[in-house]
Amino acid sequence: MHSTALRFCCGAALLAVFVFASAQAQNYPARPVRLIVPFSPGGAADVPGRILADRLTHALGQQVVIENRPGAGSTIGAEAAAKAPPDGYTLFMISNTHFVSAGLYKKLSYDSLNDYTPITQITSAPNILIVHPSLPVRNVRDLVALARSRPGEINYASSGNGSTQHLTGALFCKMAGINMTHIPYRGSGPVTADLLAGQVQVGFPGIAGMLSHIKSGKLRALGVSSARRSPELPEVPTIAEAGIKGYEMVAWFGIAAPKGLPRDIQGKLHSELLKILKTSDMQKSMRVVGQEVAYQEKPEQFFDFMKVEAAKWAKVVQESGAKVE
Numbered sequence: 001m002h003s004t005a006l007r008f009c010c011g012a013a014l015l016a017v018f019v020f021a022s023a024q025a026q027n028y029p030a031r032p033v034r035l036i037v038p039f040s041p042g043g044a045a046d047v048p049g050r051i052l053a054d055r056l057t058h059a060l061g062q063q064v065v066i067e068n069r070p071g072a073g074s075t076i077g078a079e080a081a082a083k084a085p086p087d088g089y090t091l092f093m094i095s096n097t098h099f100v101s102a103g104l105y106k107k108l109s110y111d112s113l114n115d116y117t118p119i120t121q122i123t124s125a126p127n128i129l130i131v132h133p134s135l136p137v138r139n140v141r142d143l144v145a146l147a148r149s150r151p152g153e154i155n156y157a158s159s160g161n162g163s164t165q166h167l168t169g170a171l172f173c174k175m176a177g178i179n180m181t182h183i184p185y186r187g188s189g190p191v192t193a194d195l196l197a198g199q200v201q202v203g204f205p206g207i208a209g210m211l212s213h214i215k216s217g218k219l220r221a222l223g224v225s226s227a228r229r230s231p232e233l234p235e236v237p238t239i240a241e242a243g244i245k246g247y248e249m250v251a252w253f254g255i256a257a258p259k260g261l262p263r264d265i266q267g268k269l270h271s272e273l274l275k276i277l278k279t280s281d282m283q284k285s286m287r288v289v290g291q292e293v294a295y296q297e298k299p300e301q302f303f304d305f306m307k308v309e310a311a312k313w314a315k316v317v318q319e320s321g322a323k324v325e
Contacts, residue, residue: 032063035091038077040070040187044206047289059272070187073101073162082110086260094256099310101162103317104324117261118302121254125291126226127168130219132198140242147178154180156202159188161324168204168249170322207290225249232290
């Protein structure tokens, strides 16, 4: 009798958990959702994050609020997301920077791959090699020649140690055989401000926040980091075309949640995001800010993508020689 009663109690408990989880998913979301963007406002991650948050707000019927947590190569925001309750009310804008940092920072308080629930990738985008007009260079070859004649004297800015901008610059220097001094900032906003002011001469930011400054002539674009030219800047060559043969570095962004997110909520978020990402309006909005929509048909496929990216960026970090100063 005791064994039968125990089995009954266990079964009843499991059923109660299942019913509670199902009810929770059906009622989700019942309050605003925060989307942690581990970068500063106005940058290559923040802009598409806000575009997506606006559309997801309408889709879910609850406000999706951007929470910027910049710093330390996205690790500050990543830690906050990893430690949040897995209830669907905290989402995280994950990116290749997340896995770059895993290679650069040896002691993190979270597992960069396994402490998150994958939802889907949302965009893919190159960075752009940009200089202040006061620097006497018109193309990549000019910059390389100048840097070789002035080793260590030319500064390049990034949005922080371990950021994609940092690694894009470090790999460029390694492949070009030059020495430029890395100046890490706390996010893309301060990078843009100091590039515009001429306080730093070179940067490798995302295209999103640079388009208006390039078109106005306030900053000069020398090359894009992808294998193909950007549709938004077709006149700007790739860095590989411009003289650094074989160079390629592409950023991406996606949506994840803390580990342990209920599958029903994961499925609902994935479904709503794909509906948004597949619209021509969303694709146009992303192209305008220098990004291309990208997604996976199943969350499991995004996790597979993340595993490949984790291994890839660990290797790139090692080969680039990038270090956290």
